[in-house]
């Protein structure tokens with residue numbers, strides 16, 4: 001696998017399903033102003049960036065309240081919710097359904113589109129986590145299952161444990177600064193048909209000041225954010241998240257999808 005393998009598209013396949021999901025979406029971590037974030041999310045959905053990531057661990061529950069507010073304005077089918085659930089919710093399969101139903105009530109929905117445990121943990125056995133995930137999916141509270149921040153070896157372990165479901169998505173850090181997944185997770189995802197949801201794609205804004213990113217941006221008459229996002233979403237099987245509370249950034253981030261980096265750009269960015 002090399003970074004030269006590119007796959008540009010507005011939507012990409014979800015795992016091995018027949019569904020496609022938006023190549024770019026927004027997360028709800030580290031929001032400063034929830035009123036602005038609500039406006040920005042609604043704009044993002046209007047522009048087709050409708051994959052929204054949320055977690056029970058973000059902002060003491062305020063990110064889940066934000067989803068409820070969003071859903072008061074749109075149909076449930078207009079957004080695709082990927083949910084990163086805390087291990088504590090999955091620590092006992094017999095109570096996982098009840099705990100997850102509370103989460104869904106807080107968000108004002110009956111289901112999430114992809115449910116993923118937040119990280120591989122020593123506190124709860126993987127067997128227990130998998131049983132709890134399956135129980136939640138059996139009840140129709142999650143359409144699909146995924147994993148957040150699991151290594152290839154750990155993903156394989158889960159694939160062997162799951163009886164009725166597949167892993168459609170794996171969430172992982174990926175940016176111009178953090179390229180480790182190009183060596184293992186991207187080739188694995190291409191081979192096994194898993195969608196990667198890249199997060200921290202702008203390194204919380206730090207990547208925007210890098211001279212090489214700025215140089216490539218200037219060459220194309222684009223912004224640093226558009227180059228940094230495009231570098232990530234250009235990869236096969238990779239969709240991405242960023243986070244913004246500004247409508248002007250939503251519009252700018254949407255336009256990142258249409259940029260086409262060339263080999264010279266990719267060579268430069270791969271050295272960063």
Ligand SMILES: NC(=O)c1ccc[n+]([C@@H]2O[C@H](COP(=O)([O-])OP(=O)(O)OC[C@H]3O[C@@H](n4cnc5c(N)ncnc54)[C@H](OP(=O)(O)O)[C@@H]3O)[C@@H](O)[C@H]2O)c1
Pocket residue numbers: 026027028029030053054084148149171172173198199200201202203204205208225226241242243244245246248249250252253
């Ligand atoms: N699996 C995990 O462990 C994990 C970890 C981290 C994050 N996540 C998820 O991934 C999401 C994204 O990650 P992140 O929050 O770390 O975001 P990020 O994409 O690394 O950076 C977001 C920052 O970039 C700024 N930004 C966005 N668009 C911009 C633009 N066009 N120009 C200039 N600045 C721009 C935002 O500021 P403004 O708001 O001012 O626009 C914000 O400060 C999170 O919200 C969360 O849902 C998951």
